[in-house]
Amino acid sequence: MQSLNERVFIAGHRGMVGSAVVRRLKAAGCTQLILAERSELDLCRQEQVEAFFQRSRPETVIFAAARVGGILANASQPAPFLYENLVMAAHAVHAAWMSGVKRFLYLGSSCIYPRDAPQPIPESALLTGPLERTNEAYAIAKIAGLKLCQFYRQQYGVTYHSVMPTNLYGPGDNYHPDHSHVLPGLIRRFHEAQAAGKDSVTIWGTGTPRREFLHVDDLAAAIEHLLSLDDPPDVVNAGSGHEVTIRELAEIVAEVVGFTGEIRTDPDRPDGVARKLTDSTWLRSAGWSPRIGLREGIAMAYEDFRARLAGDRLRTV
Ligand code: GDP
Numbered sequence: 001m002q003s004l005n006e007r008v009f010i011a012g013h014r015g016m017v018g019s020a021v022v023r024r025l026k027a028a029g030c031t032q033l034i035l036a037e038r039s040e041l042d043l044c045r046q047e048q049v050e051a052f053f054q055r056s057r058p059e060t061v062i063f064a065a066a067r068v069g070g071i072l073a074n075a076s077q078p079a080p081f082l083y084e085n086l087v088m089a090a091h092a093v094h095a096a097w098m099s100g101v102k103r104f105l106y107l108g109s110s111c112i113y114p115r116d117a118p119q120p121i122p123e124s125a126l127l128t129g130p131l132e133r134t135n136e137a138y139a140i141a142k143i144a145g146l147k148l149c150q151f152y153r154q155q156y157g158v159t160y161h162s163v164m165p166t167n168l169y170g171p172g173d174n175y176h177p178d179h180s181h182v183l184p185g186l187i188r189r190f191h192e193a194q195a196a197g198k199d200s201v202t203i204w205g206t207g208t209p210r211r212e213f214l215h216v217d218d219l220a221a222a223i224e225h226l227l228s229l230d231d232p233p234d235v236v237n238a239g240s241g242h243e244v245t246i247r248e249l250a251e252i253v254a255e256v257v258g259f260t261g262e263i264r265t266d267p268d269r270p271d272g273v274a275r276k277l278t279d280s281t282w283l284r285s286a287g288w289s290p291r292i293g294l295r296e297g298i299a300m301a302y303e304d305f306r307a308r309l310a311g312d313r314l315r316t317v
Pocket of ligand 1: 069070071072111135167178179180181182183185186189203204205206209211246269270271272273
């Protein structure tokens with residue numbers, strides 16, 4: 001942000017990313033955050049989006065609204081993953097431009113990159129090969145969103161740009177037993193196995209795929225930093241630079257939860273892409289670096305999980 005008094009609209013403020021951004025900007029002293037509940041603004045309805053932008057007149061937009069989910073949700077519901085993510089981005093970018101928004105930061109995902117991209121994946125790998133099948137619908141929507149930003153910037157001179165985070169986790173994650181991403185899925189499964197005194201836990205797939213994880217508070221810092229830059233690139237990666245196999249991840253979760261039984265794999269479940277390590281050289285050279293290590297971050301996420309479970313506030317969408 002150029003100033004703490006700017007009117008900043010955070011789309012998707014109830015989600016894990018949006019709520020982390022709200023925490024970060026409030027702590028930084030931002031005074032004019034614009035937030036909208038879904039009951040007052042459905043981003044899939046164009047007329048509502050246009051009326052909202054005309055009425056609330058944001059100067060900066062952080063677009064963290066999305067239908068998100070893990071490998072099973074993505075693969076089994078490709079229609080809403082493509083449709084909702086596509087129209088939400090199209091409505092928001094166009095309404096922002098029509099109402100005079102000068103700055104728009106769009107949240108994408110590292111799954112936009114080709115399945116066989118070089119590792120670590122540089123931003124230049126975009127659209128150089130076929131996508132991973134299990135999340136193709138989400139990736140196509142996110143590619144369309146980042147291209148909207150790029151082309152509105154190119155044609156109209158507005159600073160609309162995108163950040164591509166790696167696999168995220170942290171407070172407020174989705175703990176649905178089947179539709180969540182791997183880390184919240186494992187936190188829940190190991191917690192329940194531990195509580196029930198089970199002697200084994202089964203993880204999906206072979207356990208050999210590698211994933212890079214970034215705590216959502218580190219992403220919120222990256223977002224704040226990117227918005228302070230005058231002329232950022234169209235697309236910037238944000239990752240921790242550290243990858244683990246799914247089995248190693250399960251071992252860390254087991255240790256944090258205190259589960260000492262056996263960890264089994266289920267090769268009949270899909271593995272997804274083999275590796276997805278982002279190259280965040282640009283963002284690091286611009287002055288950002290992640291602060292929260294994986295084990296420490298998982299311990300924090302587990303605390304949040306337990307507090308929400310105890311308060312009946314666990315998100316399971
Ligand atoms: P992806 O990064 O887009 O593939 O999405 P996920 O976070 O859903 O899955 C990452 C990897 O973790 C895949 O190889 C999954 O098969 C594996 N995995 C292992 N156990 C689980 C689980 O309980 N839930 C999920 N979502 N993935 C799991």
